Amino acid sequence: LKKPGGSLAAASQLGKNTVYFSREVPPMATQLDVAENANVSYMTVSRVVNNNPNVKKETRERVLKAIKDLSYFPNSAARVLAGGKTNNVGIVFPKDEYVLTRQYFIELAIKIEQALSEQGYHLILGAGQADLGYGDLHQLVKERKMDGLIVVAPPTADQRLRVLLERKIPFVLIHGESDDPACSVIDTDSSLGTTLAMRHLVGLGHTRIGFVTGKPLEINARDRLNAYVQFCHAENLPDDDLVCPGDWSLESGYEAFQRLASHSRRPTAILFSNDQMALGAIKAAHDRAIAIPRDISLVGFDDMKYSSFVTPGLTTVRMPIDKLARLAVDNILANILCEPKHQKIILPPQLIVRESTGLPAR
Amino acid sequence: LKKPGGSLAAASQLGKNTVYFSREVPPMATQLDVAENANVSYMTVSRVVNNNPNVKKETRERVLKAIKDLSYFPNSAARVLAGGKTNNVGIVFPKDEYVLTRQYFIELAIKIEQALSEQGYHLILGAGQADLGYGDLHQLVKERKMDGLIVVAPPTADQRLRVLLERKIPFVLIHGESDDPACSVIDTDSSLGTTLAMRHLVGLGHTRIGFVTGKPLEINARDRLNAYVQFCHAENLPDDDLVCPGDWSLESGYEAFQRLASHSRRPTAILFSNDQMALGAIKAAHDRAIAIPRDISLVGFDDMKYSSFVTPGLTTVRMPIDKLARLAVDNILANILCEPKHQKIILPPQLIVRESTGLPAR
DNA sequence: CTGTTAGCGCATTCAG
DNA sequence: CTGAATGCGCTAACAG
Secondary structure (H helix, E strand, O other): OOOOOOHHHHHHHOOOOOOOOOOOOOOOOOHHHHHHHHOOOHHHHHHHHOOOOOOOHHHHHHHHHHHHHOOOOOOHHHHHHOOOOOOEEEEEOOOOOOHHHOHHHHHHHHHHHHHHHHOOOEEEEOHHHHHHHOOOHHHHHHOOOOOEEEEEOOEOOOHHHHHHHHOOOOEEEEOOOOOOOOOEEEEEOHHHHHHHHHHHHHHHOOOOEEEEOOOOOEHHHHHHHHHHHHHHHHHOOOOOOOEEOOOOOHHHHHHHHHHHHOOOOOOOEEEEOOHHHHHHHHHHHHHOOOOOOOOOEEEEEEOOHHHHOOOOOOEEEEOOHHHHHHHHHHHHHHHHOOOOOOOEEEEOOEEEOOOOOOOOOO | OOOOOOHHHHHHHOOOOOOOOOOOOOOOOOHHHHHHHHOOOHHHHHHHHOOOOOOOHHHHHHHHHHHHHOOOOOOHHHHHHOOOOOOEEEEEOOOOOOHHHOHHHHHHHHHHHHHHHHOOOEEEEOHHHHHHHOOOHHHHHHOOOOOEEEEEOOEOOOHHHHHHHHOOOOEEEEOOOOOOOOOEEEEEOHHHHHHHHHHHHHHHOOOOEEEEOOOOOEHHHHHHHHHHHHHHHHHOOOOOOOEEOOOOOHHHHHHHHHHHHOOOOOOOEEEEOOHHHHHHHHHHHHHOOOOOOOOOEEEEEEOOHHHHOOOOOOEEEEOOHHHHHHHHHHHHHHHHOOOOOOOEEEEOOEEEOOOOOOOOOO
């Protein structure tokens, strides 16, 4: 058995009695160490590590034992360098409004991390922040820090997507859009969601229904607004003057409610583009002693964890967030593994009726 | 200029007219490509990339231009393999109750990610999940996927910490404890927090004060409970029978409130070990038409985003989460960079009084 | 089934 | 200030 490189020699000189200084630590075992211990070539070790079936059972067991005895771990960097995968996937959120402000994104990220970890992948967070310092998104993939990207809710016509496409960097879009057929898109049906909510309100007898938007550059915000406007036209409901801009945040929901509630002809119901704004509105209503739903009905979008724990429980359009995460992960992994799978999937949301909606006042 | 390895030759054969199949993409530029383009050796390129001062200004600029022209990115894997750092840090949460259920952890993780990204590091999430498949925490460091670990709220006497210590793996503990002086600990002063809250309640005239615990194995849960018991003894307040077990979740707060509110001698105030449980309790109170704070006063722990947006606004003990994150990051980075910095820092929390506390009933 | 031969792209010596 | 040599630990191709 030959010893390419001196690492083994060095390692074997370091016995149990060696004195280590400061941060020094016994050198990590390599495949070569394992190979020697198991009396095979290090290629055999590599095969065992990679579950290559072409290894005699007996040999495999011997190697496995050696791996355990030496507490060997494959060096991920070496693996990546030798042409493998990083087993990391990055997730990117809209640039300037980071995750913290958006509960929905957090829930999504967590679901994605779970789905990813089931496949032995890790999730690298906040890849978008790199914009600040370095360059663009794809840099992180090119640096071989990750194999692909999950891009969440990019602004419409985001130039960065073009770069990803050009460089053939595997990625999938959640809550985004692209006309390129080579681009996978997973989304929820905002139009349907809006329609469900509006029908529910109209069914209760509401005719003046306010609407609070999300950030205008996001497709979901745009689609929900459009669907609202369309619905109003189709049903002959008044809409202009009842649309109030929001930015997805608790605070903006609070303010939007105040504005709409002070309207000379106050709406009897308001649809918010997400739950967080609706929660802000509930607070605003409390503060102004406006009773929900007696005076005004409120509907949100997302069905976050807290939405059922506020008072009154929030009627909302639930996003199939689990399915969304799972599909996105399936897709990105397929693309990474070079089984290109370009799909556009639009998932139907579901209306969850709680106590924040009721018959219109008077 | 010699060409060690055939990569350059291969690269130069691939001109603009080359046809790429399926997922293929023009090969990524390496230092060697840059070197050729700039007419220097690739070592000079390496120096420029690493900001080594020993490069003539002129040469440096030429190299910089070549880097830009070829849109070269250093290959992170190769860098790591050659002995560098990964520039990744992992974060680990208590095993079985994953992040989702604990809003506080999310806020913490996000703050940490921000602090980390300012230093050019990435945060790898959910490293703890690896337990499921592979082995232990330190594996991920040994695999060279990350340089160090931030361990959040490990159970008391967590054996895994010992392993980290033995292997000299850089890590820092948040909301944990260790008797080893080589272990950095950043925490908030739970005793002080509890005392602040209790004093506030006693100051309002409360004498029967209930307490809802967190998960018993966590040091914060234990410390808060202990401080509560101590305070009661010192002030001659009744305590037994008024302690109700919780698990940090909204649901457990809901249940705990129900139990304590049904108590034959109902407490006039309840201190919850975190905000989330307190929010669950607010919901429970609404559902049972118990007025807060008229009938019962409620205090939480953490001061999460939502705590000021519920009705009534939650009185709570605010954790200095920003400072916590920043200190943890400073510390772990110092340790990674081999400037061992073993410190124990206990940060003081702050009482935030909102509307959920008032004079006791009757 | 197992071993041999080559690099992956870079940083760390050391020479000039 | 710059360049040459060497090897990090591993996988992919090919030999036997």
